[in-house]
Amino acid sequence: MGNLLIGKNSAVIGFTMFFLAILSLVVGLLAAQFCFDKQEVFFGILSIATTLVWVIIVLMLFKMVMNGVRLKEYLLPIIGFNYIINHSTKQIHRLKNKKSDCLIEQMINKKYGTKLYVSFLLKYKKYDGCRHCYIEKDKSQL
Numbered sequence: 409m410g411n412l413l414i415g416k417n418s419a420v421i422g423f424t425m426f427f428l429a430i431l432s433l434v435v436g437l438l439a440a441q442f443c444f445d446k447q448e449v450f451f452g453i454l455s456i457a458t459t460l461v462w463v464i465i466v467l468m469l470f471k472m473v474m475n476g477v478r479l480k481e482y483l484l485p486i487i488g489f490n491y492i493i494n495h496s497t498k499q500i501h502r503l504k505n506k507k508s509d510c511l512i513e514q515m516i517n518k519k520y521g522t523k524l525y526v527s528f529l530l531k532y533k534k535y536d537g538c539r540h541c542y543i544e545k546d547k548s549q550l
């Protein structure tokens with residue numbers, strides 16, 4: 409059952425996205441109606457098309473949240489936040505390579521970081537790469 413994975417937050421996010429999808433659909437169709445009333449067929453069709461694309465995107469994200477995908481973990485890497493930093497253990501995990509052994513779900517004090525920030529922590533703050541997903545920076549292996 410995928411439902412068991414839904415946390416309190418994802419239920420809120422899911423509901424918000426569902427609401428957003430419905431709202432977009434209504435506004436988009438009203439805009440299209442308005443364009444058709446003014447004989448602007450091209451813009452009418454454009455409104456319908458962009459509305460549908462947007463609704464599909466929102467519904468896909470909604471489905472991902474409902475399937476237990478953490479959007480933060482999925483979207484942050486796209487804008488360059490490829491690492492999870494556990495400030496309690498001073499360990500750095502690489503999202504692209506994460507393993508179940510990393511126990512990322514159980515971390516309390518975790519933050520997302522960029523490559524630049526991570527190299528700063530490794531160099532000056534005595535942080536360490538995770539031995540499961542970031543072996544090349546795991547100093548305890550040397």
Ligand SMILES: [Zn+2]
Nearest residue numbers: 501510538541
């Ligand atoms: Zn790891």
